[in-house]
Amino acid sequence: MEVGGTLTPGSGDRRFESCPSTVQPAMTKWTEGVLAVVIVLAFGLSMQLFVGDTPPTGGPTTTVPDSEPDPAAAERGETVANSVGCLLCHTVDGTDGTGPTFKGLFGASRPLEGGGFVTADDAYLVNSIVDPGSQVVEGFANVMPADFGEALSDDQISDLVEFIKSLS
Numbered sequence: 001m002e003v004g005g006t007l008t009p010g011s012g013d014r015r016f017e018s019c020p021s022t023v024q025p026a027m028t029k030w031t032e033g034v035l036a037v038v039i040v041l042a043f044g045l046s047m048q049l050f051v052g053d054t055p056p057t058g059g060p061t062t063t064v065p066d067s068e069p070d071p072a073a074a075e076r077g078e079t080v081a082n083s084v085g086c087l088l089c090h091t092v093d094g095t096d097g098t099g100p101t102f103k104g105l106f107g108a109s110r111p112l113e114g115g116g117f118v119t120a121d122d123a124y125l126v127n128s129i130v131d132p133g134s135q136v137v138e139g140f141a142n143v144m145p146a147d148f149g150e151a152l153s154d155d156q157i158s159d160l161v162e163f164i165k166s167l168s
């Protein structure tokens with residue numbers, strides 16, 4: 001049984017070596033076929049890029065989260081903000097506490113310690129939550145806990161952002 005098994009691939013090898021001339025043209029056709037497919041794909045891709053560039057700019061990755069309010073997510077975010085203690089330092093009524101109020105924050109121009117301003121967009125809010133020490137708001141101490149990025153899931157963080165956006 002075992003001998004028969006080892007013989008089969010051996011004879012297959014011999015057949016393959018004996019007729020390289022018939023294999024060669026077949027290979028060429030095959031390569032041509034692949035080349036044609038690659039060309040078609042490349043053409044299609046470049047058309048897509050070309051078409052994708054024509055509408056007004058603004059990559060879908062950055063504009064989508066900004067565009068539509070999500071009341072359900074905002075509600076979940078409020079629950080998170082209560083349960084993890086955001087609202088011990090941040091108010092929603094426009095008065096500053098240990099930290100700046102969340103009211104009217106989204107879209108506002110924020111003055112930073114060390115100079116400069118930054119617009120409070122999605123990216124700024126996320127960064128303020130996961131790495132609060134990197135952009136400290138002028139007039140406030142750098143006392144916000146720095147471990148929310150590890151303690152909270154990505155979903156919880158985006159819900160918090162929706163919550164803050166709902167207060168703008």
Ligand code: HEC
Binds near residue numbers: 088089125129136
């Ligand atoms: C111990 C108090 C404290 C807690 C708790 C806290 N923060 Fe803060 N937070 C601050 C302070 C102080 C600042 C301003 C200094 C800075 O930018 O780091 C701040 C800044 C911010 C900013 C930027 C505000 C602005 O006006 O530009 C955001 C957004 C923010 N916090 C969100 C949160 C969220 C969401 C939570 C809960 C997950 C949270 N914070 C928990 C104290 C706190």
